[in-house]
Amino acid sequence: MSLPKKELFDIPADVIYLDGNSLGPLPKGASTRAGEVIEKEWGRELIRAWNTADWIALPKRVGDRIARLIGAPEGSVATGDTLSIKVYQALAAAFKMRPERRVILSDRGNFPTDLYMAQGLMSTVDKGYELRTPAPEDVMDHISEDVAAVMLTHVDYRSGRLHDMKEVTERAHAVGAVMIWDLAHSAGAVPLDLSGSKAEFAVGCTYKYLNGGPGAPAFIYARPDLIESVEPALAGWMGHEAPFAMEPDYRPAMSTERLRVGTPPVVQLSILDAALDAWNDVDMSDIRKASLDLSECFIAEVERRCPVLKLASPREGELRGSQVSFAFEHGYAAMQALIDRGVIGDFRAPDIMRFGFTPLYLDEEDVIAAAKILEKVIAGELWRDPKYQTKSRVT
Numbered sequence: 488m489s490l491p492k493k494e495l496f497d498i499p500a501d502v503i504y505l506d507g508n509s510l511g512p513l514p515k516g517a518s519t520r521a522g523e524v525i526e527k528e529w530g531r532e533l534i535r536a537w538n539t540a541d542w543i544a545l546p547k548r549v550g551d552r553i554a555r556l557i558g559a560p561e562g563s564v565a566t567g568d569t570l571s572i573k574v575y576q577a578l579a580a581a582f583k584m585r586p587e588r589r590v591i592l593s594d595r596g597n598f599p600t601d602l603y604m605a606q607g608l609m610s611t612v613d614k615g616y617e618l619r620t621p622a623p624e625d626v627m628d629h630i631s632e633d634v635a636a637v638m639l640t641h642v643d644y645r646s647g648r649l650h651d652m653k654e655v656t657e658r659a660h661a662v663g664a665v666m667i668w669d670l671a672h673s674a675g676a677v678p679l680d681l682s683g684s685k686a687e688f689a690v691g692c693t694y695k696y697l698n699g700g701p702g703a704p705a706f707i708y709a710r711p712d713l714i715e716s717v718e719p720a721l722a723g724w725m726g727h728e729a730p731f732a733m734e735p736d737y738r739p740a741m742s743t744e745r746l747r748v749g750t751p752p753v754v755q756l757s758i759l760d761a762a763l764d765a766w767n768d769v770d771m772s773d774i775r776k777a778s779l780d781l782s783e784c785f786i787a788e789v790e791r792r793c794p795v796l797k798l799a800s801p802r803e804g805e806l807r808g809s810q811v812s813f814a815f816e817h818g819y820a821a822m823q824a825l826i827d828r829g830v831i832g833d834f835r836a837p838d839i840m841r842f843g844f845t846p847l848y849l850d851e852e853d854v855i856a857a858a859k860i861l862e863k864v865i866a867g868e869l870w871r872d873p874k875y876q877t878k879s880r881v882t
């Protein structure tokens with residue numbers, strides 16, 4: 488495999504894109520595929536395309552391609568819906584698996600939607616459920632025998648800090664809890680051995696490192712030995728064993744497909760399918776090595792050029808995902824000034840400037856050039872310009 492594969496992506500020439508950890512860029516093959524699906528398949532075939540273009544098999548086909556990237560076997564990953572929905576499904580299934588327990592353990596750094604979905608689910612079941620959110624570094628000490636499910640985001644969205652998947656899962660299992668991993672910032676970013684971890688569930692999105700485009704479908708993994716006993720709380724017809732039998736009663740599919748809900752987003756799934764071509768000959772250990780090299784280079788350059796920025800990610804590469812964050816009091820304005828100069832990262836409240844490192848389309852030259860532009864913004868205090876002070880709705 489040769490990295491990077493820049494030529495596969497349509498990135499504006501004047502942009503250094505360090506936000507693929509939030510929304511991946513456009514793969515050239517995705518535009519072509521979207522055009523074909525819309526014009527040829529939908530336009531000419533109309534409803535026949537479910538069979539003639541095999542739209543009906545698309546969710547599983549794409550799930551199998553994701554499975555390879557997350558260390559899971561074929562047939563163990565279902566795709567569709569949004570990640571928030573998939574979090575809800577995994578948690579609801581975990582509640583049913585541990586009916587006598589009442590605690591969900593997460594951490595207070597988790598992405599808000601994961602915590603909100605837990606709170607929403609708790610409000611629909613009987614009283615007495617509790618969501619515990621210790622500091623991320625204290626999670627291991629809180630995995631106790633009253634915990635029904637441990638639900639964690641593997642790579643912290645703000646700091647990039649990694650939980651140890653194997654160690655945490657083993658601890659959860661030692662006390663009889665169900666383990667749910669959110670891989671939003673891990674899939675396509677770090678090597679994963681989901682099967683080896685023995686976690687019951689994992690969920691993730693595909694619009695970040697997998698480059699599936701805004702609103703791309705999410706995925707959910709269930710450990711293969713459980714799949715015939717998992718009770719889907721969202722019992723939609725596409726999770727039925729025979730959707731077109733149109734039976735009045737729900738009968739879950741005898742496969743991971745039972746974790747699907749409704750009609751698959753065919754255009755988005757097709758775009759994702761095309762985006763996944765970039766990963767065909769990619770070994771995640773090569774990606775990891777390149778990502779660590781790029782991140783180390785960026786940290787060294789930024790610390791040398793911009794001493795007022797404080798590293799807010801673990802310094803040790805092995806403890807980080809594929810992003811690097813710096814804390815800076817004027818981080819929002821500084822990020823706007825940086826974006827204005829063609830280096831796109833993002834900002835997370837209260838003071839985090841966040842940069843993603845995606846070896847498929849970034850190299851060391853990009854990283855050094857980005858650090859030099861950041862130096863101009865910080866040393867020249869270009870962020871003081873009033874036009875960078877007003878917060879936009881999406882940061």
Ligand SMILES: Cc1ncc(COP(=O)(O)O)c(C=O)c1O
Pocket residue numbers: 569570571572598600601640644669671672692705
């Ligand atoms: C850890 C994590 N979970 C969930 C989400 C979002 O879920 P959804 O795709 O449903 O908006 C994100 C990012 O938006 C995330 O970083």
Ligand SMILES: Nc1c(O)cccc1C(=O)C[C@H](N)C(=O)O
Pocket residue numbers: 508509510598644645671881
């Ligand atoms: N999903 C997003 C969206 O719909 C709009 C803007 C950003 C996002 C994100 O993915 C945010 C991301 N999960 C984060 O880590 O901050």
